[in-house]
Amino acid sequence: MAFKRYRALPQGEVTTAEEFRAWLALFDADGDGRISREELQHALRSLNVWFAWWKARGGVRAADANRDGRVDGDDEVARLFAFAQRQLHVKITQLGFN
Numbered sequence: 001m002a003f004k005r006y007r008a009l010p011q012g013e014v015t016t017a018e019e020f021r022a023w024l025a026l027f028d029a030d031g032d033g034r035i036s037r038e039e040l041q042h043a044l045r046s047l048n049v050w051f052a053w054w055k056a057r058g059g060v061r062a063a064d065a066n067r068d069g070r071v072d073g074d075d076e077v078a079r080l081f082a083f084a085q086r087q088l089h090v091k092i093t094q095l096g097f098n
């Protein structure tokens with residue numbers, strides 16, 4: 001598997017939807033510009049989030065407004081960002097650290 005681990009941002013902080021989007025893009029393994037449940041699961045695992053599979057499923061459900069199974073576009077990314085802040089019990093400033 002070609003998936004690599006990244007340190008997402010120089011300061012390791014994600015405070016805006018744009019930074020969140022840039023961080024998410026690091027996990028877009030197939031490069032299609034959309035985040036699948038599997039890709040989100042990798043992203044959450046990199047943060048040592050517990051129950052990454054379950055939370056990735058919840059995150060895609062919460063964010064996927066048009067129900068195509070992927071998180072894409074400004075609106076859906078913003079919804080996922082809101083979900084991450086609300087539900088993941090991960091301080092958003094920890095995003096980007098491995």
Ligand SMILES: [Ca+2]
Pocket residue numbers: 064065066067068069070071072076
């Ligand atoms: Ca979608």
